[in-house]
Amino acid sequence: MASLPLPCEELPSPESDRCGSPCRSGPKRNHQCLPLDIMRLVFERLGFADLERAKCVCSSWQSASKQSKPNNQIPWMILFPKDKNYCLLFNPEEKDKVYKTQDLSNDFGKSFCVATYRSWLLMQPQKDSMEDCQYNLYILDLLTLERINLPTFESEYGLPSSILWIDEKTKDYIVIGMVDEEDAVVFKKGDNSWKQMPQLSGIEGCFNMVYKNHKLYCLNNLSGLRMRPPGTLPDEVSFAHSKNNVVVTVGGDILIVTSLCQYMSKIWKFRIYKMDSSKGNKWEEIFSLGDEAILLDLGITVIAKDIEGIKGNSIYFKGNAFEGGYDENDIFIFNIDTKKVEQPHQFVCSSVPCYDARWFLPSFKRE
Incomplete structure (x- = not known):
């Protein structure tokens, strides 16, 4: 198990050169003296593992890598070991390696992740008692350890279904969640306290939201219009569990994904609906x-064409014991072509005892 950042000595380096060696001239070493702009263009097309290897070629490549960041279109899996103050990260490009983060804080092992955005986590501490309704959520960058503490608010269940957005340059951020079945609250950078969102008041059970491109998409309140997902189909009445998720595609289209599962069964069905604005x-x-894949927990699609480690025309989702006979840290893929459920990277979930697992899109800072 490696720790982040990955040490160069664990990666292969050229026989005739060692990590950090000076750039040398000669016909066999012209690749080391490429213009900086060209190296940046190349490095920004690489995934995390390839960039870590590339920066160990020589000092000039290492310098260029600090001004680049790896391609972050590939979703990583984040696992939360029980009662531990660290996370485990799995990169699908590397099929048998798990990375361990640094110690994330003393209270991290007693907190739950309720939302992610890039490498930021929205953490909700456990309650000391059932009577305690005070919650002190915080936002944490699991790679840099930067932490943002949020004001206390009162709720019976906290914010179990919430969204997080943060601008990594300005550090502007937004947290939105439902505190009960009818009331939503929001907290933005610069606020002194949580504020109620009147726009969502009265929408019972609006627990599925996506924030993308500075727009808030809600299952029953899309772009300001009250809309309901398609009705239950006749052949779905035998399914004990049914759930609708709103998804926003790379191109900005709105999808509703209906997941169906028999109680304590591993038989899943998915139906995908797209809003057609041309037809009212x-x-x-x-x-x-097509060439996209759905990350159901994040409510988005990602490009999957020619990207190793992610399958196109698939739905990445998380199962749990209530929703279909799975452990809570089970991650699955539904292949839309074959209509079958696959368990990717089974060794990760089976070998590491964790209380939760999520897909997320890491953001690696090189400045």
């Missing part, structure tokens, strides 16, 4: 995502 904002079922 009607929902139509679609049967292909």
